[in-house]
Amino acid sequence: MGRVRTIPDWIKFSIPSGEQYKKVQQYVAGCGLHTVCLEARCPNIGECFSKGHATFLIMGNVCTRNCRYCAVNKGQPQPLNENEPQNVAGAVANLHLDYVVITSVTRDDLPDGGALHFVKTIEAIRATTNNTNTKIEVLIPDFKFSQQRSLAMIMDAQPDVINHNIEVVKSYYQTLRPKGDYQASLDVLAIVTEHGLVAKSGLMIGFGETLDDIIKTLEEVYSAGCRILTVGQYCASHRGAYPVHKYYTPEEFKEIENIACRIGFTRVLAAPLVRSSYRAGELFS
DSSP: OOOOOSOOTTOOOOOOOSHHHHHHHHHHHHTTOEEHHHHTTOTTHHHHHHTTOOEEEESOSEESSOOTTOOSEESOOOOOOTTHHHHHHHHHHHTTOSEEEEEEOOOTTSTTTTHHHHHHHHHHHHHHOSOTTOEEEEEOOOOTTSHHHHHHHHHHTOOSEEEOOOBSOGGGHHHHOTTOOHHHHHHHHHHHHHTTOOEEEEEEEOSSOOHHHHHHHHHHHHHTTOOEEEEEEOOOOSTTSOOOOOOOOHHHHHHHHHHHHHHTOSEEEEOTTOOTTTTHHHHHO
């Protein structure tokens, strides 16, 4: 299957604008924080910022992996900013967020993959915010070199949702995620659910996979215990990114959503512009 060069009409990107968008953008920049919304060039940034929603990207904006679809910078990260957990907590409090998603670049350079930094951020949010109903979702890496220990630390902090994206179908892992490990990602979901916590995962499609590839991956994610799922269209975000080989129609996404529900997922969001943290609070509730 060849690459698709023409973007279809149903892939529409809103131009970021509005006072609330500016408020979130300026506050985040003023605190020296990063959001995955900006770093990964998310197509929903205008909508989410305008609603006062943001997904905070901790541990810097340089990733130690080299996934071929991702717009986040790759290379050697800087040392951790020990003030970052409190800065994120201050942003959550000042922006009056009821639901916050905390994610990170993958930090294979750290002995615990950054798990303790996640824990400090969760604890700082709970200690700082006056809104005791604020829900915390963490979107974590696979912690490939310290998985058991790092996941235990995260789970002990009791976030409301632990999200780990399977990212792409199994047959494309080696091509698209050469430093990733498909089984390690399934193991994250299994360990989380075995400990009675809420597991969530996300899948991108459009790389050339077949419907059978998608179904098999969803079945394995479900078998790992995950019950909350997002599925979205891959859109090449920079010149060197892996090319798009198929744009799925809204009707095809609806069919995939129906298939996921038949498999047994209880909460599914599948549409062209869906990303793993898009409308996360709505999906959780």
